[in-house]
Amino acid sequence: QKEVEQNSGPLSVPEGAIASLNCTYSDRGSQSFFWYRQYSGKSPELIMSIYSNGDKEDGRFTAQLNKASQYVSLLIRDSQPSDSATYLCALTNSGGYQKVTFGTGTKLQVIP
Amino acid sequence: DAEITQSPRHKITETGRQVTLACHQTWNHNNMFWYRQDLGHGLRLIHYSYGVQDTNKGEVSDGYSVSRSNTEDLPLTLESAASSQTSVYFCASSGQGGPAGELFFGEGSRLTVL
Numbered sequence: 001q002k003e004v005e006q007n008s009g010p011l012s013v014p015e016g017a018i019a020s021l022n023c024t025y026s027d028r029g030s031q032s033f034f035w036y037r038q039y040s041g042k043s044p045e046l047i048m049s050i051y052s053n054g055d056k057e058d059g060r061f062t063a064q065l066n067k068a069s070q071y072v073s074l075l076i077r078d079s080q081p082s083d084s085a086t087y088l089c090a091l092t093n094s095g096g097y098q099k100v101t102f103g104t105g106t107k108l109q110v111i112p
Numbered sequence: 113d114a115e116i117t118q119s120p121r122h123k124i125t126e127t128g129r130q131v132t133l134a135c136h137q138t139w140n141h142n143n144m145f146w147y148r149q150d151l152g153h154g155l156r157l158i159h160y161s162y163g164v165q166d167t168n169k170g171e172v173s174d175g176y177s178v179s180r181s182n183t184e185d186l187p188l189t190l191e192s193a194a195s196s197q198t199s200v201y202f203c204a205s206s207g208q209g210g211p212a213g214e215l216f217f218g219e220g221s222r223l224t225v226l
Binding site for chain 2: 032034042088099
């Protein structure tokens with residue numbers, strides 16, 4: 001079982017809709033969770049971090065964490081074509097202080 | 113502005129050659145990481161360092177080495193390049209005082225081994 005699992009997509013949503021990206025993880029000791037966005041041919045950039053159960057909102061982005069069910073999700077409201085990218089779920093696990101493990105990413109396509 | 117730079121951005125080499133990818137950061141971050149990114153595998157950790165003279169192996173370290181002689185630089189060396197090491201390589205850093213896992217990435221180095 002992979003440490004971090006994501007559906008590779010592509011996930012296609014119309015402009016203005018809500019995009020929902022999901023991620024599950026295997027290590028119950030995982031402590032911190034992140035969403036990175038990666039445009040084609042570019043490097044990843046951090047867009048959200050979440051450390052405790054519940055929701056965290058930042059503009060059009062909402063990260064949700066459920067440690068009991070071992071999943072993390074990212075909601076993007078009012079999706080824009082500029083949101084089209086690959087979204088990487090990541091976490092720091094119980095074994096390494098600053099070591100980050102990434103999922104393979106979900107490709108999001110926002111259709112104008 | 114602080115930044116993290118990688119060089120070269122593109123490199124073509126032959127099997128068996130030694131290759132070094134440079135990574136230089138001006139964030140004054142203690143923690144530095146090398147990842148490789150391949151289709152279907154995502155980002156996989158090669159080596160990492162928590163400070164000067166500290167280096168650690170990641171999940172795919174075979175065939176790679178790093179050294180950390182100062183805070184700013186973490187060069188990645190492929191001792192004898194193999195075709196399986198064709199990939200995009202990303203260097204990243206994070207600060208001791210910042211949230212664990214908040215990584216700043218370089219622009220990447222695309223390596224092709226023929």
